[in-house]
Amino acid sequence: MKILITGANTGIGFSTAEQLVKQGQHVILACRNPQKAQAAQDKLRALDQGQVDLVSLDLNSLENTRKAADEIANRYGSLDVLINNAGLFSKTKQLTQNGFEQQFGVNYLGHFLLTHKLIPVLQQAPKARIIHLASIAHWAGSIKPNKFRAEGFYNPLFYYGQSKLANLLFSNALAEQMADSTISNNALHPGGVASDIYRDLPKPIYEVMKIGLVPTSVPAKLITQMAIGDEWENRNGDYVSAHMPDWRSPHAKNQQLARDLYAQSMSLVEKYL
Ligand SMILES: NC(=O)c1ccc[n+]([C@@H]2O[C@H](COP(=O)([O-])OP(=O)(O)OC[C@H]3O[C@@H](n4cnc5c(N)ncnc54)[C@H](OP(=O)(O)O)[C@@H]3O)[C@@H](O)[C@H]2O)c1
DSSP, X not given: OEEEEETOSSHHHXXXXXXXXXXXXXXXEEESOHHHHHHHHHXXXXXXXXXXXXXXXOTTOHHHHHHHHHHXXXXXXXXXXXXXXXXXXXXXXXXXXXXSBHIIIIIIIHHHHHHHHHHHHHTTSSSEEEEEEXXXXXXXXXXXXXXXXXXXXXXXXXXXXXHHHHHHHHHHHHHHHTTTSSEEEEEEEOOSBOSGGGTTSOHHHXXXXXXXXXXXXXXXXXXXXXXXXXXXXXXXXXXXXXXXXXXXXXXXXXXXXXXXXXXHHHHHHGGGO
16 A cells, blocks of 8 residues: 655654555655654665655645645656644744644644645545544644734644644544545544653753653654554544544534634645645
């Protein structure tokens, strides 16, 4: 199977790629940093199993994301699984190249565009799966269109929460729209996982936090099952957790909110489709 993973050079994405390659799958690593991407590909190729390709993808730019999706479509023609994994936590206010708050722009809106551009490619497979990396942190967010561009006071946790809630609502909206199609959509919380995502935290705080974190191999195992496991063949619109409770917040259960966000996002990326 051909499986594309965004942000696969490190962390949960890399670990997932490793488990899939060990099972003989064809994995495409979609990464922004060429040196880190090359190092990841070299490590995975050294396993001498499956197939490992690289695609350049920077979700910080809708133009770059559009080009990456076109390249993927041209190179592969069909895809069996799309794993929307790339993500970051920004503790200071930063904007994407298109002027969106960075966590909303990279974690969510870039993936929204990428996914839409790749739906025709996923439709070429007999059955396809889209997996969305959300988070229990979605409880900390709500959807505030007047904050998509980070106006006013910057609360990093709210913005990370908004982006992860948006990931989960996107999964729910697509699951509803595509219920009768060949493509399924499911989301997960990977648990509290030791990875570079916490790179901006003060070191002493991270050292204490790390005690409660699980290794990347834990969510990678769940994502691998969601991607290729028979038990996930007929699941659609689910939200599960690798390590902690999988409770959805009231916002995350609100299907009208999912539809509204979907319509707003479509108009934000329209000219790149
Ligand atoms: N770790 C946790 O406890 C935790 C908990 C809940 C949810 N999650 C979610 O799990 C996913 C993976 O996180 P992780 O913990 O594995 O983090 P990570 O180790 O920091 O990996 C994140 C990946 O995303 C990539 N990325 C960041 N910005 C990008 C951009 N503009 N374009 C393309 N790729 C970009 C990074 O590339 P670089 O290496 O070049 O920076 C890296 O490959 C994220 O969606 C995160 O929100 C993580």
